[in-house]
Amino acid sequence: MFYPFWRILAFLTFLSFASLSPVLANQPFVKIGWDPNPEVRVSGYNVYRSVGTAERVLLNQKGLLHEARFVDRTVERGTTYTYVVTAVDLQGLESVFSAPLTVKVEEKHVPTAQTVFLPASLPTDQAAFQNTFVGLGLLNLGDVPDQVSMTGIDTEGAQTGYQTVAQMAPHGKTSELPDQVADLPVSTAVMLGRSNSDIHPFFLAGTKDLRSFEGITEKVDPSRNLYFPISLSKAGSASLTLFNPDEKQPAEMEVTAWNRDGSSVGTKTLALPPLGSFRGVLAQLFGAEFSLEEGYVQVSAKQPVEGYQISAFDSESLSGLPGEPAYRGRRLSLPHFFFDDSGGDTEIEVINAEASEVQIEFKVWVDGLTEPQVHSLRLAPRALAMVSMRTLLGREGIPGVVTGDLELTATGRDGAEAIYTKVVAQATFVGNGGRARAIAPLRAQGAEKWIFPTVLQQRDAGFSTGLALLNQRSENLPLTLRALDDQGQMVAERTVEVPGGQRLIGSLDAEVFFGPGFSQMGGHLEVSGDLSFMALAFFGDQWVEFLSHIGPVLR
Secondary structure, three states: OOOOOHHHHHHHHHHOOOOOOOOOOOOOOEEEEOOOOOOOOEEEEEEEEEOOOOOOEEOOOOOOEOOOEEEEOOOOOOOEEEEEEEEEEOOOOEOOOOOOEEEEOOOOOOOOOEEEEEEOOOOOOOHHHOOEEEEEEEEEOOOOOEEEEEEEEOOOOOEEEEEEEEEEOOOOEEEEOHHHHHOOOOOOOEEEEEEOOOEEEEEEEEEOOOOOEEEEOOOOOOEEEEEEEEEOOOOOEEEEEEEOOOOOOOEEEEEEEEEOOOOEEEEEEEEEOOOOEEEEEHHHHHOOOOOOOEEEEEEEEEEEEEEEEEEEEOOOEEEEEEOEOOEOOEOEEEEEEEEOOOOOEEEEEEEEOOOOOEEEEEEEEEOOOOOOEEEEEEEOOOOEEEEEHHHHOOOOOOOOOEEEEEEEEOEOOOOOEOEOOOEEEEEEEEEHHHOEEEEEEOEOOOEEEEEEOOOEEEHHHOEEEEEEEEOOOOOOEEEEEEEEOOOOOEEEEEEEEEOOOOEEEEEOOOOOOOOOOOOEEOOEEEEEEEEEEEEEEEEEEOOOOOEEEOOOEEO
């Protein structure tokens, strides 16, 4: 049956690019984005650009865009550009042009003030965190030197008297080492950083016996709704840190803990003053009798807030991740999973954030097999599912190492593949019989550039960084890898090609990446291409005492 394509036209006209925001860099580019429409059979999008009264030019010459964003890297300073977007359905019908977006690329880049937050402590008064420490770091993503002022802030948003200034080279890093952080005034809950450049904050949590580390390097975007999946051992504990990034307005929020079956365990109302924060274990928030070994915490705020969750397992290992928003109308991807004979496994946690039942499909590509395996999962309202990849693939009791990648999706009534309800998904990677753990989110979109803020690759010292690159397109994709040191200087560079529909995986010193001679402790890694792709990175030790996800900055 033929359906007129006016439904897509109406969607783009209604949007009017309200969510598109140009981003200008030192080497200028313009990034635009729009909300995808999950209710029609959209095959992809076209982006057109014009200058003045000149004819519009199609920018995506290599084919339809399958993600609702585009980066134009062919702009020049001092020029004004006008962009429009069209949608194309499965029959090749194209909508009319959307409302235009006009962007002027200024002659001179004028940096804007930026504020970043870093948690300065863990709840060491709690048994599970008594033998832990925190280290802080900053990465300058810009092409010019910068000066970052750091100020200690207590939970009420007031200064604690600690101030320092960090001088940062272009693409360089600076750190506040654990001993320095330990000497901060006791009341210092967070560090507040201010700069005029593109600064990315991150921090490292570890155990004092140096047997476990967890780097929280993921870029955090403030949101009104954040979800924190919880999975603990009986002696473990989860710490929650919440920030109010607004300097003028207090942030009111409701924090709710949910069991796996979708039943509520408890609700607490918080009000954080401007620049205020909360940091504590869940029992401090919900009461001494509170217990939640498997479930999740939901934060619903009246204005955007930031948050992290760090879990301690028997005071021996740590894992953590920033709070994640829920996604709708997209597919969620994981570039790598594994399970092995030594207790290693990958567990997928999926939260149904809706008040109605949802059915999700696991589409799993196992290395060595040509066709994906498809498994269905039905989730009750507000429920959390925890799926072992070993169990899902029916490999319980069968020896061997299995690796691959996967995608979470659903099939709508119109036959299009997308998740039509709000879900949150993450993967917990377990090694060494459960001693080493790392958590990574499943992502809705790829990016043209992935920046991993830390590198630990030195075989002699027993450290290694692993990387997985996934090309979800049909054509081959060239990618450039660059390793930079803490001063922003290039250490190594390599161009690789990822075959269509395939992936590359290995440690950074593998032949497929930089090769056996590569060694670097510190600095950061950049992976970039002309088209978007998926990536995943970890660092760990050769004894698998610890494993840590390296959360990226996406460009």
